[in-house]
Amino acid sequence: MGILLVRTITLYIVIVCALRIMGKRQLGELQPSEFVVTILVSNIATLSIEDANVPLLGSILPIFTLVVCEVAASFIILKSNLLRKIISGNPCIIIRDGVVDQRIMSELRWSIEDLMEQLRIGNVFDIGEVSCAIVETSGKLSIFKKFASREATAGMLELPINNECDSPPMTIISDGKYVPDSLDFCNIKREWVDGVLEKRKLTVSDVFLMTCNRRAQYFISVRDKKGAKKK
Amino acid sequence: MKRIVICSVLLILAILLSLYTHLRVERVSEELNTRIDAMFEALPREDSPELLAQSEAFIKFWNEEEDVLVHIIRHSYIDIITTSVMRLPSFAKYGNFSEMSAELAVIRRQMEHIRSSEMLSFDNLL
Numbered sequence: 001m002g003i004l005l006v007r008t009i010t011l012y013i014v015i016v017c018a019l020r021i022m023g024k025r026q027l028g029e030l031q032p033s034e035f036v037v038t039i040l041v042s043n044i045a046t047l048s049i050e051d052a053n054v055p056l057l058g059s060i061l062p063i064f065t066l067v068v069c070e071v072a073a074s075f076i077i078l079k080s081n082l083l084r085k086i087i088s089g090n091p092c093i094i095i096r097d098g099v100v101d102q103r104i105m106s107e108l109r110w111s112i113e114d115l116m117e118q119l120r121i122g123n124v125f126d127i128g129e130v131s132c133a134i135v136e137t138s139g140k141l142s143i144f145k146k147f148a149s150r151e152a153t154a155g156m157l158e159l160p161i162n163n164e165c166d167s168p169p170m171t172i173i174s175d176g177k178y179v180p181d182s183l184d185f186c187n188i189k190r191e192w193v194d195g196v197l198e199k200r201k202l203t204v205s206d207v208f209l210m211t212c213n214r215r216a217q218y219f220i221s222v223r224d225k226k227g228a229k230k231k
Numbered sequence: 232m233k234r235i236v237i238c239s240v241l242l243i244l245a246i247l248l249s250l251y252t253h254l255r256v257e258r259v260s261e262e263l264n265t266r267i268d269a270m271f272e273a274l275p276r277e278d279s280p281e282l283l284a285q286s287e288a289f290i291k292f293w294n295e296e297e298d299v300l301v302h303i304i305r306h307s308y309i310d311i312i313t314t315s316v317m318r319l320p321s322f323a324k325y326g327n328f329s330e331m332s333a334e335l336a337v338i339r340r341q342m343e344h345i346r347s348s349e350m351l352s353f354d355n356l357l
Binding site: 021052053054055056057058061064065067068071072075 | 234235237238241242244245248249301302303304305306307
């Protein structure tokens with residue numbers, strides 16, 4: 001049993017390394033080739049875990065070979081449009097100018113229910129609101145609404161534009177520790193944060209979570225069930 | 232670029248490992264066949280002490296090789312050879328030469344099976 005434990009931990013480390021080498025793309029939306037590799041890697045890993053007769057190298061070698069193939073394929077796809085089309089396929093316009101393309105639906109083997117479900121997932125409940133919809137190579141539906149149905153934007157309303165509004169809040173203290181990259185991103189100095197905390201009679205180690213944006217709007221959540229404080 | 236370098240290194244390691252496995256199995260197979268041939272030559276003479284000495288040398292050789300082969304070959308394939316090899320000294324000691332001959336044939340066949348399954352051939356691919 002001990003050896004099984006060590007083999008499982010070893011394979012866990014190998015798979016984590018493999019996924020890291022394959023990159024972040026692997027962890028989000030899967031392209032067809034990535035999907036195949038992910039399934040194969042998980043199956044191959046179980047061979048050595050389930051059957052002590054199979055040498056560990058019998059799993060590690062195929063896993064890394066698949067990783068090499070996947071990275072090589074991604075690299076080639078990046079360089080060649082033709083191969084990208086062959087391996088990943090093309091996005092398909094399923095709704096064009098408000099009209100559903102039934103030929104594309106038939107090619108994709110999508111029923112009306114499938115289309116309506118994807119629209120609802122995209123927060124569209126009335127198909128009449130859609131100007132254009134594209135089925136991406138990952139299978140997700142991207143929706144472009146008709147002008148009349150689009151949400152009003154700051155640009156449409158001609159509101160004064162402040163670039164700092166575009167900065168998202170970042171975590172600057174996580175579990176009592178500063179996150180230096182976030183401080184740099186928000187152009188904030190530690191001294192300023194210390195000052196804010198001092199006003200609230202807190203130290204960094206008292207803070208469970210603190211987020212802040214470039215306009216110095218912050219949110220603090222204190223440790224030990226003292227509750228969250230918001231500016 | 233970093234990924235390409237890592238993958239190139241992994242690919243080279245994988246190829247080297249495959250090559251090493253192939254060469255190691257070839258070498259073991261050749262050595263094993265030589266020893267089996269020598270024992271087959273001694274068998275008709277029914278020379279128990281000589282066969283016993285050869286069997287014990289065979290066990291020593293196999294134990295050393297087994298330690299390496301278990302990392303690259305399915306254990307069940309190797310276990311068949313190990314079981315047969317361990318029987319040889321007893322057969323030699325107590326003069327059971329027909330059984331010894333049979334075990335040697337089993338060892339040779341099993342090693343040939345391992346060697347052929349490691350070969351890069353169209354049959355193996357299928």
